[in-house]
Amino acid sequence: MxxxxxxxxxxxxxxxxxxxxxxxxxxxxxxxxxxxxxxxxxxxxxxxxxxxxxxxxxxxxxxxxxxxxxxxxxxxxxxxxxxxxxxxxxxxxxxxxxxxxxxARARSYRYVILNRQVRSALLRHHVAWDHRPMDETRMQAGARYLVGEHDFSSFRAVACQAKSPLRTVRWISVKRSGDYLYLDIEANAFLHHMVRNIAGVLMAVGRGEREPEWVRDVLDQRDRTQGGVTASAGGLYLVGVRYPDNYLIGASGVLPCYG
Known part of the structure; x- marks a missing residue:
């Protein structure tokens, strides 16, 4: 069985x-x-x-x-x-x-960023941390360029073994709750390091180092060297897998929420 x-x-x-x-x-x-x-x-x-x-x-x-x-x-x-x-x-x-x-028809991830002056002692292995102020509205403005089917070569690890870089992002959102930023994303599938590379690019936009339109430019260049820093692993959670209804399997688990 x-x-x-x-x-x-x-x-x-x-x-x-x-x-x-x-x-x-x-x-x-x-x-x-x-x-x-x-x-x-x-x-x-x-x-x-x-x-x-x-x-x-x-x-x-x-x-x-x-x-x-x-x-x-x-x-x-x-x-x-x-x-x-x-x-x-x-x-x-x-x-x-x-x-x-x-x-599986879709997978979803949550990336959690602690955005305050002091690193967390309790959550040091469970959230990313950046002491520089970030604007979640700028991050959301940049994230909208990623929705839909695209070639995500700029957001895949160099060692990624996927045969095709094409992926379909169904939705993506960036929200703040107190000192915590939550990046939520669902796609049909993900490339190696794709979410962490997206997070790294959006964090640069949130800090004001780049304009939101830079996300579109990075995507269009299809070149990993243009994509910026890979965000740390500790803030990333696999939170959902969606299957056809006939399997009667729920689509998501508990969302990590710290603020």
Whole structure:
């Protein structure tokens, strides 16, 4: 049978989602925990691989197994064998046509920026920080150029292995709550470092170093060297994965909100 799972994790202590030799990964921890519950080797496939230090409130995975367990058993047994930074939220049986990655129609991320003079002691691994004042209205004005289908070569990592740089951003918003800025974005899929590179460009606009129209210029140049700084990983959260309605899988998890 094929089982889908929802997972949340604090990525600060991991080298990323993907299993790696001699490095701690979320995937390896999840597979080890589920394998103990199933009493057989389990391999999981995720909706979106997150980088080192990136968090998730709504990662979706699937795995195949011949072990008959209730949903409650998968969740309780899995969590009993997981480190404190990782938790299974739910499981449900799905048909063999479901794939956590390829069945997904959209993914959404939230990027959190603490914008004040002093860095946070409590959230140092969970928000980006910039002491320079930023104007969220300027950032939103620049962000509107990213909506729609575009070649996002200027916003992809040099090492990105995606076959095509074309992606469709369905919506993007930048809002402030006290000292915190929230960048929310949904797209059909994302390139490696795409959200963090977008955040870096918009932060420069917010600080007044560039005009909002610069975002359009960076996009049109299709050249990563024109895209500015890659924002830090700690402020990034995978918060939603959208599937066709027939799978009965919710679209999003808890949004990190600090102010």
């Amino acid at each position: 094929r089982i889908a799972c929802g997972i949340e994790y604090d990525g600060a202590g991991f080298s990323g989602w993907q299993r790696q030799d001699r490095a701690r990964s979320v995937q390896a921890e999840v597979e080890a925990a589920l394998s103990r519950v199933a009493d057989q080797n389990v391999r999981v496939f995720c909706a979106g691989r997150t980088d080192a230090g990136v968090h998730a409130s709504w990662q979706v995975v699937h795995f195949d197994t011949t072990a008959a367990r209730s949903g409650r058993s998968w969740v309780l047994g899995g969590n009993a064998n997981l480190p404190d930074e990782v938790r299974l939220l739910w499981t449900r049986q799905v048909d063999d046509g479901f794939h956590a990655r390829f069945s």
